[in-house]
Amino acid sequence: MNTITTRKEAKNLDITVRGDFNLRTKKMILSRLTPAIHTLKINLAYCERMDSEGVIFMHRWLLKGNNLRIVKPPVIFFEILEILGLDGSWNLDEIIAN
Amino acid sequence: MDAQFQISTDEKVINPVCDFTQSWGVNCGLTTGDALRFSVALSELVTDIILFAFPDDSNQNFEIKFFHTFSHVEIVISELGEPFDPDRHTYDAQNALTEGNFDGAGFLLIKTFSDEFSFINKGKKGKEFRLVKNIEVHDIDKLLELSAEQRETKPDSEGDQESTIKLEEFTVSRIKPEDAEDISKLIYRTYGYSYNVEDLYLPKKVEESVLAKDKLGVIARKIDGEAIGYFAVIPKDNSRIAEVGEAVVSPKYRKNGVMSSMMEQLIEIAESKNLSMLFGEAVTVHPVSQKVNNKFGYKTAALQLASSVNVKYKGFDEDYSQPISMAMDFLPILPSHDKKPVYLPDKYSDIILATYDELGINVDPQKVTEYHLAETSDIDLKINYSSYSSLIIVENYGNDFISELSELVDGLEENSPETILLDLPLENSATPEQLHNISELNFIYSGLLPHYHYDADFLRVQKVYSDIDFNLIEIYSDFGKKIKTFVADEYNNNPERSQKS
Numbered sequence: 382m383n384t385i386t387t388r389k390e391a392k393n394l395d396i397t398v399r400g401d402f403n404l405r406t407k408k409m410i411l412s413r414l415t416p417a418i419h420t421l422k423i424n425l426a427y428c429e430r431m432d433s434e435g436v437i438f439m440h441r442w443l444l445k446g447n448n449l450r451i452v453k454p455p456v457i458f459f460e461i462l463e464i465l466g467l468d469g470s471w472n473l474d475e476i477i478a479n
Numbered sequence: 480m481d482a483q484f485q486i487s488t489d490e491k492v493i494n495p496v497c498d499f500t501q502s503w504g505v506n507c508g509l510t511t512g513d514a515l516r517f518s519v520a521l522s523e524l525v526t527d528i529i530l531f532a533f534p535d536d537s538n539q540n541f542e543i544k545f546f547h548t549f550s551h552v553e554i555v556i557s558e559l560g561e562p563f564d565p566d567r568h569t570y571d572a573q574n575a576l577t578e579g580n581f582d583g584a585g586f587l588l589i590k591t592f593s594d595e596f597s598f599i600n601k602g603k604k605g606k607e608f609r610l611v612k613n614i615e616v617h618d619i620d621k622l623l624e625l626s627a628e629q630r631e632t633k634p635d636s637e638g639d640q641e642s643t644i645k646l647e648e649f650t651v652s653r654i655k656p657e658d659a660e661d662i663s664k665l666i667y668r669t670y671g672y673s674y675n676v677e678d679l680y681l682p683k684k685v686e687e688s689v690l691a692k693d694k695l696g697v698i699a700r701k702i703d704g705e706a707i708g709y710f711a712v713i714p715k716d717n718s719r720i721a722e723v724g725e726a727v728v729s730p731k732y733r734k735n736g737v738m739s740s741m742m743e744q745l746i747e748i749a750e751s752k753n754l755s756m757l758f759g760e761a762v763t764v765h766p767v768s769q770k771v772n773n774k775f776g777y778k779t780a781a782l783q784l785a786s787s788v789n790v791k792y793k794g795f796d797e798d799y800s801q802p803i804s805m806a807m808d809f810l811p812i813l814p815s816h817d818k819k820p821v822y823l824p825d826k827y828s829d830i831i832l833a834t835y836d837e838l839g840i841n842v843d844p845q846k847v848t849e850y851h852l853a854e855t856s857d858i859d860l861k862i863n864y865s866s867y868s869s870l871i872i873v874e875n876y877g878n879d880f881i882s883e884l885s886e887l888v889d890g891l892e893e894n895s896p897e898t899i900l901l902d903l904p905l906e907n908s909a910t911p912e913q914l915h916n917i918s919e920l921n922f923i924y925s926g927l928l929p930h931y932h933y934d935a936d937f938l939r940v941q942k943v944y945s946d947i948d949f950n951l952i953e954i955y956s957d958f959g960k961k962i963k964t965f966v967a968d969e970y971n972n973n974p975e976r977s978q979k980s
Contacts, residue, residue: 405490466572
């Protein structure tokens with residue numbers, strides 16, 4: 382089952398995804414966003430499967446000029462980024478947190 | 480079929496269905512990486528169905544079926560939601576980068592993470608999506624490494640003649656799971672890498688199919704135990720008939736009657752299993768297989784054009800310039816005493832009756848006075864991804880037959896097939912008129928398939944998309960040549976073909 386745990390702090394929302402990052406996960410994250418939030422930190426250490434819904438959500442978040450940090454994304458994330466031709470536009474050095 | 484789920488259009492189901500798909504994929508032989516990618520492809524498709532086929536309605540449901548063979552896994556999804564056409568949603572990376580417009584992204588991932596993706600619009604019966612992932616094969620190399628020392632010279636037609644060894648004695652016995660490795664080695668030693676049934680190179684796959692009784696057959700051995708021949712009989716899943724095939728005799732032991740002894744035992748196996756018929760699909764690039772069949776009483780009953788992609792059969796068809804057509808040869812095992820009623824379309828009546836006569840099957844052709852159509856047709860579809868051909872089997876005709884079939888053919892044509900085969904039940908009184916009603920679809924004759932589905936006789940017609948040079952099709956028997964001439968005439972007079980030329 383995919384679930385998320387979240388913690389809000391000022392303009393930041395920390396999210397841990399457990400299970401898939403898919404349509405349902407995206408909707409759960411959207412339900413916890415407020416206009417005040419400008420930085421998302423998404424921990425994907427417990428996520429093995431991600432589909433385009435997850436990647437598209439993050440890309441649109443970046444397009445709006447927001448900040449994004451992701452932790453330990455699964456291998457499939459990089460494959461999807463490349464297939465969709467987004468790999469060149471993402472500053473992965475900055476986005477992927479150590 | 481491995482599994483069948485009725486899935487609700489609630490996004491909560493995406494994760495568990497994908498989890499199942501991934502585990503099932505691994506169990507079927509996919510690598511963990513491929514199983515994950517395939518489950519992502521399914522995730523994309525299920526998401527698109529939820530979002531676009533059933534927008535704002537989480538109370539509907541749709542069906543997912545899971546199939547596997549030794550060489551691939553397949554998922555078939557059927558749904559009755561709003562029409563949408565994947566081909567109209569093409570991904571544009573530039574649009575995505577600048578506008579955030581990701582239309583078509585899901586389908587791009589589905590195509591990338593699957594080896595085959597097809598969409599079939601079934602009209603009022605909704606839409607069908609098929610995803611296929613090939614199972615990677617690594618064991619071949621190990622097998623070859625192990626057997627390298629014992630490898631025989633690969634066959635070449637000249638060499639064969641000179642190097643055959645006279646055998647005083649050999650045995651032929653039913654195959655057992657422990658024969659699997661010898662069977663794989665025999666295939667390699669005889670055909671090198673060129674044999675077109677890849678599973679035969681995998682001892683584990685052969686062992687599984689023997690254990691599961693998917694495959695019966697015989698193995699010939701010298702007195703010292705060395706395997707020198709193999710011949711299989713593969714029961715059909717929807718009828719009491721079986722296909723003979725996968726015939727191989729080690730090149731240096733040919734001309735010792737090994738093939739004939741094996742065929743004799745296969746016929747005994749068929750009799751003991753109470754099978755009504757054996758059949759074999761013989762390539763027409765050379766007459767050798769047809770000759771063997773003919774020797775044992777098989778009769779050619781159908782010619783299937785462009786049936787397989789141009790696979791190289793060593794020593795025969797290096798320069799063969801068109802997809803390979805197959806002669807379908809049948810051998811009745813149980814004698815037929817009763818004259819069964821059949822309903823023959825006028826234009827094929829003579830050739831079908833001649834074929835029945837050739838096979839020694841008694842039939843009683845009926846005049847159609849009236850017939851009743853069901854509300855909906857009962858049609859089955861099988862797609863062969865390696866030969867780009869599809870088989871449509873009509874079990875029963877409904878009032879919607881013409882529209883259903885037309886939509887199905889349109890849907891299949893979008894995937895550029897080599898051939899579409901259509902099997903029509905000859906014991907159904909509606910067949911003559913229904914065949915006439917679909918004449919605009921330009922199917923041409925293929926032949927008679929006795930006992931082929933559901934233990935009933937079927938007329939096979941075919942729609943061929945390749946250019947066929949009939950001079951390249953070698954048919955051995957005189958009656959087979961008559962069928963070839965009949966098929967060639969219809970092919971050359973086909974309106975679609977005239978339009979093309």
